[in-house]
Amino acid sequence: MDSNLTGRQREILDFIRATVETEGRxxxxxxxxTAFGFRSPNAAESHLRALAAKGAIxxxxxxxxxxxxxxxxGLPIVGRVAAGSPILAVEHVESRQQIDPxxxxxxxxxxxxxxxxxxxxxxxxxGDLLAVHRAPEARVGQIVVARVEDEVTVKTFTRKGNLVSLLPANPDFEPIVIDTRREPLVIEGIAVGLIRKGMPV
Amino acid sequence: MDSNLTGRQREILDFIRATVETEGRxxxxxxxxTAFGFRSPNAAESHLRALAAKGAIxxxxxxxxxxxxxxxxGLPIVGRVAAGSPILAVEHVESRQQIDPxxxxxxxxxxxxxxxxxxxxxxxxxGDLLAVHRAPEARVGQIVVARVEDEVTVKTFTRKGNLVSLLPANPDFEPIVIDTRREPLVIEGIAVGLIRKGMPV
DNA sequence: TGAGGCACTGTATTTTTGAACAGTTTTCGC
DNA sequence: GCGAAAACTGTTCAAAAATACAGTGCCTCA
Incomplete structure (x- = not known):
């Protein structure tokens, strides 16, 4: 929806977003x-038309x-992730939550x-909603969203040389150890927060 | 700021808020x-003037x-609550968080x-931010914000007749038992969610 | 009881906006 | 180096919006 815009169109769209954000309209x-230094209102007009034609506004x-x-x-809420497809694929997005990223x-x-x-x-x-920042790498001790053998999992990241350990925070579960020379490990992001809607009764 | 408005002015302000919310301007x-059935634009004009004069817009x-x-x-973030003062007193509000209630x-x-x-x-x-809905009563099993002897505490609410128990969720802590015939128990609200900003490293 | 604030009607005028029409320059794929 | 799309300039005009001015009815408070 947002992707096939020209550079200039993207700038215009960003300006519109910023204006709504800062001025409320x-x-x-x-x-x-005036923002872009155009001398003709039609410059703006045609950009808006182009954006509208592409569905951006x-x-x-x-x-x-x-x-x-x-x-x-808002932020997409990602549910179960199927094997082999990117985490933000549309079919994984349960719904969206209107929250400031x-x-x-x-x-x-x-x-x-x-x-x-x-x-x-x-x-x-x-059932918690984990707020995730996309990042290809992580530092030791961070809680990460990782993909191991096409399974998406949340664990604490640690590493010793080529040996990465993904640690659970529950004694009932076993750590996952990966030799990155053999198996690929994809970090999908790092946990930056958490939202819990409702409390268990 | 918002308080000394007439009834009609409040309605107008609510309409403005709703319009910004739903239409983005x-x-x-x-x-x-048209929203209020006025036949004269000046009816709107003078209301807006009044609202502006009172600082509401x-x-x-x-x-x-x-x-x-x-x-x-946004929602107020309540920090430590001093003894004897209401939980939403200004001096307890650390800051505010722009979140949809x-x-x-x-x-x-x-x-x-x-x-x-x-x-x-x-x-x-x-350090977590507990989302709290103000309510004077709670049902058994709900996690509540309660005030006991001028201490504000978060616990699970249970009751047997006049005996209320506030249960921690940690074996290192003791339940608080209150005989409501003797001691007053004030429920400040019930937990409806949680936000964690950042993850422990 | 009458002065003043509130909540409006009704009309008029000026600005601000949106939007059409007619062109020019630049960029870029082919 | 041709042609089309992108990115503009410049001008004009009508609709939308702000805003001024002149009133009316109602309620409250002193």
Whole structure:
């Protein structure tokens, strides 16, 4: 939806987003012009048309500031991940949650629904939404989302040379040890926070 | 700031908030008129003036939809609560967090910063932000924020007749038992969710 | 009881915006 | 080096929006 934009169109879209964020309303054509130094309102107009044609924005005709940003997208909630497909593939997105990614730091890229109790002692329970920042690498001690043999798992990351250990936080579970010379280990991201909706009764 | 508004002014302000929420931009005078059935744009105009005079909104003159809502306040984060003062007293509010209260259900009224590990086995750790819905009563099994002898504590609520037990979720801690005929027990709210910002390293 | 604030009607005028029409320059794939 | 899309300039005009001015009815409070 957002991907096939030209560089300039992306800049314009970012400006619209920023304006909505900081001023609480979309910009006018004229405001786009001053922001980018255009001398003709039609420069803005045609960019908006292009963005609307690509579905990046919606234009309501005849209304002042009639630019709509297609819905508050929010963070995707990723459920069970099928083997061999990327974690953010559409079929894994259960729903979306309207949350500011910058609530966490570094920013969260998605929320992973946690299955099982293997991280219980780290206060990560079954059903929790783990806020994950996409990152290809991790430091020792960080809680990571990793993919091992096409299984997505949440564990604490440690490493000794080529030997990576993924540690559970629950004595009922066994660590996963991987020799990275033989088996590939894909870090999908690092945990940056957690959201629990509702409390177990 | 928000309190000394007339009934009608409050309605108008709520409408403005709703419009920003659903449409992503503030309403025009004309839109206020149609929403309330006014026949004169000046009805809207004077209400906006009144709201601006009371600081409930900011008006930018000469701009279409030039209504600004003074910043999204968000949920208060309550830190340590001093003895004898209400939990939402200003001096307890560490800061505020821009989160939709309706993320949780029932809605969260504030976020309580958790101190200590007495609820560890319920996945509630030191430093977590507990989303709390204000409620004067609780059902057995719910995790509550309670005030006992001027101490604010988070525990699981149980009751047998006049005997209320507040159970920790950690064997290192002792339950608190209260005879409600003798000691008063104030339920400040029930836990409806949890947010953890950052992960222990 | 009458002065003042609130909540409106009604009309008019100016700005701000959106949007159409007609062109020019640049970039880039082919 | 041709042609098309992208990225603009410049001008114009009508609709949308802000805003001023002149009133009316109702309620409250002194």
């Amino acid at each position: 979309p910009p006018t054509r004229a405001e786009v012009c 919606l234009l309501e005709e005849g209304r002042a500031r009639g630019i709509r940003l297609p819905d508050g997208i 910058a609530l966490f730091s570094p920013k969260a890229d998605y929320l992973l629904r946690v299955h099982g109790m293997s991280m219980r002692d780290a206060g990560i329970l079954d | 503030p309403p025009t005078r004309a839109e206020v008129c 900011l008006l930018e003159e000469g701009r279409a939809r030039g209504i600004r809502l003074p910043d999204g306040i 309706a993320l949780f259900s029932p809605k969260a009224d504030y976020l309580l910063r958790v101190h200590g590990m007495s609820m560890r086995d319920a996945g509630i750790l030191d």
